[in-house]
Amino acid sequence: ANPGIMALFGEKYGDLVRVVQIGGQRNKLDGYSMELCGGTHTRSTGEIGLFRLVSEGAVASGVRRIEAIAGLEAYHAARADSELLKLLAGKVSAQGAADLEKKLDQLLTQQKDLEKALKAAQQREASGKAKELLATAENHVIIANLGDVDSDYAMALNDALKGQFNGIVVLAATGGGNVTLMANVSKDHQSKVQAGKIIQTIAPIVGGKGGGKPDFARGGGKDVSKVDAALAEARKLIG
Numbered sequence: 001a002n003p004g005i006m007a008l009f010g011e012k013y014g015d016l017v018r019v020v021q022i023g024g025q026r027n028k029l030d031g032y033s034m035e036l037c038g039g040t041h042t043r044s045t046g047e048i049g050l051f052r053l054v055s056e057g058a059v060a061s062g063v064r065r066i067e068a069i070a071g072l073e074a075y076h077a078a079r080a081d082s083e084l085l086k087l088l089a090g091k092v093s094a095q096g097a098a099d100l101e102k103k104l105d106q107l108l109t110q111q112k113d114l115e116k117a118l119k120a121a122q123q124r125e126a127s128g129k130a131k132e133l134l135a136t137a138e139n140h141v142i143i144a145n146l147g148d149v150d151s152d153y154a155m156a157l158n159d160a161l162k163g164q165f166n167g168i169v170v171l172a173a174t175g176g177g178n179v180t181l182m183a184n185v186s187k188d189h190q191s192k193v194q195a196g197k198i199i200q201t202i203a204p205i206v207g208g209k210g211g212g213k214p215d216f217a218r219g220g221g222k223d224v225s226k227v228d229a230a231l232a233e234a235r236k237l238i239g
Helices: 071-091 097-134 151-162 195-206 224-238
Strands: 019-022 033-036 051-060 063-070 141-145 168-173 179-185 209-212 216-221
Touching (some): 063 071, 071 097, 151 168, 168 224, 195 216
Parallel strands (some): 141 168
Antiparallel strands (some): 051 063
């Protein structure tokens, strides 16, 4: 027995076991790495040829595993990557792979600018919609189904109302086939009802869940057909 040879925990070995040694002298079992049946089938790394890492990750505490492909498989993967780079370069009108990074940076910058412009437009639209909803308020309560708009728009509208309205606001949106629910209760009305309680009560009606703090809560669900029923329950809860 040689205490320097590592056996994998949990593995069973016979009386005679193949030892893989890296470094040291031939048949001397004095290498810097010695394992029972280590799995390699090459006399030297030169036999492997082209070598490409595929993944790396943890398999146990202090133990990492790498997966790779070699030889012709690595060559084919390199060719496939090269063809993919050419394809992507063509899609963004880049002059070859070397120009691809520059084009992608330009596209990302353009996307950020468009997102900022869209957000600004949403805020302007939300400000106008908030004025319309303020005109419908009754007894310090606004409850509205916003229809097919996304949650970002609903949040922008909620924020616009929060700055102008001292009362209770419950909003629903159905953009993307999902239901978004929001409740906003100003401090003067939290003794009557809390936003978290409103959403906890009405979210299950649309097949979802949600909750939050006394002043603001949010939830959602999948059943768009039950939005009006959920808002009716909110109105009943508020009284």
